[in-house]
Amino acid sequence: MFFLLYPLLHAFWVTNPSILAQTCRDREVINSLLTSFKTASAATSIATVTGVPFAYLLARREFKGKKIVEGLIDLPVVIPHTVAGIILLMATSPYTWLGSFLKRAGLDFVGTCTGITIAMLFVSFPFLLNAARDAFAGVPVRLEFVARTLGAGPLAVFFTVTLPLAWRGILTGMILTWARAVSEFGAVIILAYHPRTAPILIYERFETYGLAYAQPIAVLLLLVSLFVFVLARLVAGGKDSRAGSQQPGS
Amino acid sequence: MLEVSNLEVKLSPFTLRDISFTVSEGEFFLILGPSGAGKTVLLETLAGIHYPRRGKILLRGEDITFVPPEKRPIGIVYQDYALFPHLTVEENIRYALRFRRREANLSWRKLVDFLGIGHLLSRYPDTLSGGEKQRVALARALAASPRLLLLDEPLSALDPNLRGEVGGELMRLNRELGLTVIMVTHDFSEVFSYGKRVAVLFGGRLAQVGTPGEVFRKPASLEVAKFVGMENLIPLEREGSSWLLLGRRVNFVQNFPEEKFFAGARPEDVRVSRFPLPFPYSWEGEVMGMVNTGGMFKVEVKVGVIKLKAYLTGHQVVEEGLRAGEKVYIGFAAEHLCLVKA
Helix, strand or coil: CHHHHHHHHHHHHHCCHHHHHHHHHCHHHHHHHHHHHHHHHHHHHHHHHHHHHHHHHHHHCCCCCHHHHHHHHCHHHHCCHHHHHHHHHHHHCCCCHHHHHHHHCCCCCCCCHHHHHHHHHHHHHHHHHHHHHHHHHCCCHHHHHHHHHCCCCHHHHHHHHHHHHHHHHHHHHHHHHHHHHHHCCHHHHHHCCCCCCHHHHHHHHHHHCCHHHHHHHHHHHHHHHHHHHHHHHHHHHCCCCCCCCCCCCC | CEEEEEEEEEECCEEEEEEEEEECCCCEEEEECCCCCCHHHHHHHHHCCCCCCEEEEEECCEECCCCCHHHCCEEEECCCCCCCCCCCHHHHHCCCHHHHHHHCCCCHHHHHHHHCCHHHCCCCHHHCCHHHHHHHHHHHHHHCCCCEEEEECCCCCCCHHHHHHHHHHHHHHHHHCCCEEEEEECCCHHHHHHCCEEEEEECCEEEEEECHHHHHHCCCCHHHHHHCCCCEEEECEEECCEEEECCEEECCCCCCCCCCEEEEECHHHCEEECCCCCCCEEEEEEEEEEEECCCEEEEEEEECCEEEEEEEEHHHHHHHCCCCCCEEEEEECHHHCEEEEC
16 A cells, blocks of 8 residues: 555655646646547547447357457557557558558548547557456346346347446446556557647656656646546445346346 | 247257157146256246257247247246346336236236235345245246246245245145246155156256156156155066066066166155065065154165165154164065166
């Protein structure tokens, strides 16, 4: 706990409140934070919409090559994020078929919010997929069977039984995905340096002006992230304590 | 009412094969078998949760083999009840009404009264006792107005003193609502209490279908015999054209000279006495031991190299003055002998 808390508390302790207040009014800082949150939210939304059905498939169906698919899902977690940035840059370069196709479709990755979102999505997708898959796997399949015998079709079963019991786990996955996306630096700096996200602005100020100027932005990012994180946890932990915490077969 | 023919279900690593039986309207039909025999898979196949590779399921003459579960009038109650934990008791019971409102022929409130669970409606499943969960699961299944109710070991998760009560309730459902019931059990003592007909399932195959009496007194195979508690199973020996049971001639297997047979007798049909017994199958032996099984004494008597078992009341044990090491007579009447194919 000391190891976790000391650097955090120390950062708050040594930050000059007047500089922090000044930082809050700095347009560049505000924009970088907005860029971070906007792109992280976009990445989380895309991950949720596409990842939840896929996670359900992984939790409920057996198919050939499932183990390989599951291994591939975790790949972005284990490769260095600069490497992730490099391979994304290579794949989406306008000189490749995919890059030229996307450019013609109006999607430009280098130096755009789209690029940032893609980099964030690539590195944070596994968090959502794994959390949602575990959440679905924790819903006893018998509950779905019984619901079918009571007249509910597969889609109705998903929305009246499976999702209400798995949403807490999925929300946890969304929070982790969002947090991972906000904190992403390596892949983003390579694929899309501009517009600057908060971690990139912190790095740039640190490189150009030194620690004293990077620190207030870091603390600000920390505060806002903590606020969002705690809020989301409260939503996930409150309300109906039964959903998502049932014992298999109960 | 229900006709199942040549059903084959493959569910890795498990296969059900050659399953054929019929259940009449209003019947209380039992499926008996050890754990892992495929009883639950069979019920789930009837409910439409798994589709068979071969065979047919007819319900009131209509082929429902590949009809999805939500379109079949078949309800299921699992051993662990599978109540929806995020819904209250009332929401659980009314779940089916979201989809089958027009079909309900018994209002859910009447069901709640019938099962005596009116006081539980606002509670969540995790606050209920085993017996209460059972009733809620029954009410939920019945609210969908099924023509056929499938029960997967409904009594095994209950306290022994609750079993009789809940079992009685199941019989009442069958009798008073005229509901056809198929109940799965691994406990052969439940067979006599509930079903008029029973199917015995072993290793994914139906070993026997018959009345409880037939299954208990004339088991179709050695494994069925062992499973239904036929504890005396003695290999028959061939002598010329006749068969011998521990030296006593058995006449009526002469027509099957090539087969290998065991003679079986239920321990409750076997008598033990200090005096010669008036039975064609009786021997002199030595009492090896006696175990009180709660109400009855299980007496083991050694005849040659074979140990025969008999159930005696405490009164009989005292009256006969039975003690370990004592020479006694043991035997059974001709009608209590059954022949079991090896």
